[in-house]
Amino acid sequence: MLLQQDPSNPELLTEWFLVESWAKHLRQHQRVHRADAELQRGVIGFHVGAKAPRVRHMLGLSLP
Known part of the structure; x- marks a missing residue:
């Protein structure tokens, strides 16, 4: 994992993960485990602001 x-x-x-x-993602x-879901809820609890955090996906492609 990388954070920028x-x-x-x-x-x-x-x-970054x-x-x-894409299918594996x-x-x-x-299949989020119960412990992971609880952790995610806890992390979201730190969010400040009226809007929920925006989630975006980026794809990296390996071309021949």
């Missing part, structure tokens, strides 16, 4: 901060917008953080395929969303 945008120097032009210090409130923008990007968290590497998985072997989607499966990860479908």
